[in-house]
Amino acid sequence: MTFIVADNCVKCKHTDCVEVCPVDCFYEGPNFLVIHPDECIDCALCEPECPVDAIFSEDEVPEGQEVYVELNAELAEVWPNITEKKDPPADHAEWDGVENKLQYLER
Ligand code: SF4
Ligand code: F3S
Numbered sequence: 001m002t003f004i005v006a007d008n009c010v011k012c013k014h015t016d017c018v019e020v021c022p023v024d025c026f027y028e029g030p031n032f033l034v035i036h037p038d039e040c041i042d043c044a045l046c047e048p049e050c051p052v053d054a055i056f057s058e059d060e061v062p063e064g065q066e067v068y069v070e071l072n073a074e075l076a077e078v079w080p081n082i083t084e085k086k087d088p089p090a091d092h093a094e095w096d097g098v099e100n101k102l103q104y105l106e107r
Contacts, residue, residue, distance in 0.1 A: 002037035002058050003046060004072040006065045009033055009054035010101035012092045015085045017046040017055060028082035029075060030106035031089065036076035037069075052096045067102065075107070 005017075010032045017033065018026040025039035026046075035046075037058075047055045056062065058069060095101065 001042045002040040002072075003035055003042065003044065003055055004037070004058055004061060004069055005033050005035055006054050006056055006061060006068040007099070007101050008052045008096065009050070010105050011089060011095035011098075012052045012054065014051050014088045014092065015082065016049045016051060018082050019085050020045045020049050021083075024081060024083045025076075026082050027076045027079040029079045032075075032105050033082065034072040034075045034079065037073050039076075071105075 013031055013033060015033065018024075022043060022045070023039055023041055025036045027034050027036060035055075042057075044057070047057070049055075056065075061069060089095075
């Protein structure tokens, strides 16, 4: 079992999540973060830290966001590791709650 980052992280990218992960298994793209499924120990600490509720247990991914399970696994192999919080994008608040942000995900 793993936790995954889903749609609402795209363009919000607060990075509070990385500070609490005991195994440092977050990886950073231009406007989204992912969790490496083979490194996540399923501790659940990150889930409540996300200000926009973008983190889910693999078995509780919202309907329509299932594609993010594979995306976390795929992108965690190519993106660099991130362990320290940084400022979110200046326009993050405008994107909180916008649906179907997959089209905006930059690789
Ligand atoms: Fe890290 Fe725990 Fe979140 Fe997995 S569930 S990504 S180990 S904080
Ligand atoms: Fe994204 Fe939430 Fe982490 S917006 S970067 S999953 S704190």
